[in-house]
Amino acid sequence: MTLLDLQRYEFIQNAVLNIGTMDSTLLKGLTVLEHLAASEAPRGVSELARVLDLTKSNVHRTLQTLVAAGYVRATPAGTYECTLKLFELASSVLARVDVRQVAERFMRSLADQTQETIHLSLLDGADVIYLHKIESPQPVRAYSSIGGRAPAYCVASGKALLAYQEEALVHLPDPLPTYTPRTITSLDMLRHELEQVRVQGFAINRGEWREGVCGLAAIVHDALRKPIASIGISGPSDRLDPAALRRFSDVVVDSARGLSRALGYNPIDLAPRITRTGAMREPA
Structure with missing residues (x-):
């Protein structure tokens, strides 16, 4: 050398x-x-x-x-x-993050896995607003529209959000308005269900807003660990029966967690x- x-x-x-x-x-x-x-x-x-x-x-x-x-x-x-x-x-950095844009790939993946309608929802007072959706390819599917509203306590996406933003319950009357025989009718019953949502990690709609339409949703957090949206599925009750809801619960929760991580959320x-x-x- x-x-x-x-x-x-x-x-x-x-x-x-x-x-x-x-x-x-x-x-x-x-x-x-x-x-x-x-x-x-x-x-x-x-x-x-x-x-x-x-x-x-x-x-x-x-x-x-x-x-x-x-x-x-x-x-x-x-x-x-x-x-x-x-x-x-x-x-x-957060100012440049578009929740809808980031959510697109997670919603597409969830749609492919479940073949049901996918919603990305936000909480506004006592209602949820559908920020984005992907239609089910099935000939019979749940009807909704982007920008549409639903009573938060009646739908899975709304209950997922209410479980982590219980201060929104001040906007609700007691007893609660009834839409179907399955609608939750009191704040005490709702609080009990929201506790279950936090324990199991997802919320379920058993035909509480529209008869024959069921859903499943999980919460989405942002980089500041705030609950900002929910992602979920909805469809006819004959397809989304209790067995199907149990089967899809893991993929819905995984989608919500993946979206949360993509938004910068780090739980620990x-x-x-x-x-x-x-x-x-x-x-x-």
Whole structure:
């Protein structure tokens, strides 16, 4: 190996080492930032070092960098918390997110799997509004229109939303208006069903809005963990009988979760920790 070859080899080796160091430093910084963002109270250097399995000096340097960049600030008590710069960044990203556009592929997939009509719905007072839909290819199908409304407590999409936005119940009278023999008729009965929705992860309409039309829906969350929409299926009761509703519950819930993730929703902190050596370690 010539001197020039040796110099080139050393240059490449040093570059690789520097890249590895920069990547490790960046990951440590992001891990500290994510932990602070998820914390309900400011955190100190020692606590962060213990929880993230980093040295105190490493955490202190990382925090000083984040402070200089404007993402973190020190409190009078000597702890650290996130500034609103993260919110500003997130807001600019969220402003570009079109729920309907993002939902399209999940709705198409759900339509292919179920062969039923698919709705993306929003809550407006005591009603749901159909933001988007994909028609069933079946000759007999549930009728609805984009922009149409339905009483939230009578349809699966509405109950999925009400389960996570119970403050909307103030818009409802008691007793509740009856549309079919299966309509829920009191707020107590509705609250009991909404609790079941939260436990099982999906809502069911058993012909409560229109006789002979059933449905199944699950909640969609955004990046701020807010319930913003529901996605679900509807169709004739002779096709969507109890056995079919049970069979389709998993695919509807999976579609809602996939859409939520595509909108930036993260129900738990899945960020891997970084050891003192810079190696990645999955959370327990």
